[in-house]
Amino acid sequence: MDLEVETQTRGDASVLVLRGEIDVYTAPRLRQTIVDLVDGGATRIVVDMEKVDFLDSTGLGVLVEGLKRIKNREGSLAIVATQDKILKIFDITGLNKAFAIHGSVDDALKEPVSGA
Amino acid sequence: MIPGGDSAQDVPELELEFPPKPEFVGTARHAVSALIRLRDLPDDLVQDVKLAVSEACTTAIADGPGEGLPIQLFASADADRVVLEVIDPGTGVERAVEGRPTDIDTDELPFDRVLSLPIIRGLVDEVAITPLEGQGMSVRMVLSVTPEEDGRAHAQP
Numbered sequence: 001m002d003l004e005v006e007t008q009t010r011g012d013a014s015v016l017v018l019r020g021e022i023d024v025y026t027a028p029r030l031r032q033t034i035v036d037l038v039d040g041g042a043t044r045i046v047v048d049m050e051k052v053d054f055l056d057s058t059g060l061g062v063l064v065e066g067l068k069r070i071k072n073r074e075g076s077l078a079i080v081a082t083q084d085k086i087l088k089i090f091d092i093t094g095l096n097k098a099f100a101i102h103g104s105v106d107d108a109l110k111e112p113v114s115g116a
Numbered sequence: 117m118i119p120g121g122d123s124a125q126d127v128p129e130l131e132l133e134f135p136p137k138p139e140f141v142g143t144a145r146h147a148v149s150a151l152i153r154l155r156d157l158p159d160d161l162v163q164d165v166k167l168a169v170s171e172a173c174t175t176a177i178a179d180g181p182g183e184g185l186p187i188q189l190f191a192s193a194d195a196d197r198v199v200l201e202v203i204d205p206g207t208g209v210e211r212a213v214e215g216r217p218t219d220i221d222t223d224e225l226p227f228d229r230v231l232s233l234p235i236i237r238g239l240v241d242e243v244a245i246t247p248l249e250g251q252g253m254s255v256r257m258v259l260s261v262t263p264e265e266d267g268r269a270h271a272q273p
Contacts, residue, residue, distance in 0.1 A: 023145075024174045025138035054145070056170045057231040085163040092238035093231055 002026065005033045013044040015105055019051040022059030030059065034066035034077075043075030046108045055086050060095060067099065076100070078108040128190040136177045136187050136206065145170050148191045148200065155193045157261055164239045164259060165198055171232040172255045175212045176204035185252075197241075200257045209245060209253035 003026035004019040014037050022030060037045060047063065049055070067077045078100045081087055090096040102108040130151045134140040145166045152162045169189065176187045185205035192199045204210075212233050236243055242258040 021142060023138075023170055024141050024177065054166060054170070056167060056174065057235055058174060060231060084160075085167075088163075089167065089235065092235055 003029055005030055007033065007037070010046075010105070010109060013046055013109055014042045015046045015048055017048045017051070021054035022052060022062075023054065023056050024058040027058040027062045031062040031065065034062065035069070038066070038069045038073065038075070043070065043073055045070060045075070045077045046102075046105055047077065047079050048105055049079060049081040049086050050083070052081075052083075052086055055089055057089075057093070060089065060093060064095065064098065076111075078102055078111060080105050080108050128192055130189070130191040132189040133186045134189075136185070138174075138177060140187075141170055141173045141177070144173050144187075144189050148189070151191055152193050152198060155195070157193065157195075157198070161198065161259060161261060165200065168236050168239050168257050168259070169200060169202070171236050172200070172202035172204075172209075172257065175232045175255075176202055176206065176208045176253075196261055198259045198261070200259075202255045202257075203248070203252060204255065205252045207251075209255055210247075 002020050003022055006017040006019070008015040008017060016030075016033060016037075018030065020026065034045065045066065047066075063077070063079070070077045079090075080102050081090070082103050087096070087101070090099065090101065100108070100111060102111070130147060132144055132147055134144060148169050149162055149166050152165050169191075173187055173189065187205065188201075188203035190201040190203075233245075236255070236257060239259070240257040241260045242256075244254075244256045246254045246256070248254055
């Protein structure tokens with residue numbers, strides 16, 4: 001019932017590897033990590049959700065906020081997700097249209113920054 | 117309890133009462149999940165129930181007059197359906213009802229409350245949101261169990 005946030009550097013990108021559950025209790029941790037990265041100058045973030053067991057609207061809100069922040073700096077925030085339970089909440093809310101969602105981190109890194 | 121309805125409170129198999137604080141939402145979610153798994157219901161349904169419970173409880177964590185009063189959760193499950201009821205003692209659900217998905221403005225975060233009810237409606241087969249006497253709201257949700265032949269436990273949004 002916790003969330004681990006690991007930040008990896010891949011070329012010019014920051015890859016956030018998430019493990020655990022993202023809800024109203026744990027989402028602030030993810031939010032702070034994204035805020036710190038963007039404030040620190042990151043313009044390319046990939047959020048790897050392959051090991052996320054649970055995501056709700058609070059987590060979505062954090063991701064949308066992160067997307068807005070980084071877009072304001074002409075950067076990109078991409079999602080890596082293939083689990084139905086994670087993709088479903090993007091689909092229900094229509095936010096699958098707002099994010100670039102990829103099947104792997106490698107695929108996400110192939111996209112140009114402006115493509116997100 | 118919702119007047120005239122066969123609320124989850126009628127024969128609750130699970131009753132929880134917890135403070136309206138973020139750290140308790142996961143506990144509520146996992147308690148209901150354990151009940152569903154005891155019934156050997158499909159995993160897709162378990163996931164939908166967890167999300168519905170999380171959204172209803174998160175919405176109920178209000179900073180309004182209900183602050184400090186406990187959230188109540190009632191759940192029952194059988195081979196045909198899962199019935200959930202979340203009692204929000206405050207104004208969180210009321211404010212969520214007033215919001216509309218088309219009003220989502222990401223400049224005004226957090227907008228979780230605006231998203232929660234559309235998510236619930238997209239997950240469950242029936243939802244009833246009923247004001248309680250005095251103050252508070254009841255969110256009653258029913259999820260039907262259907263065969264997993266197509267990989268979906270249910271879902272009739």
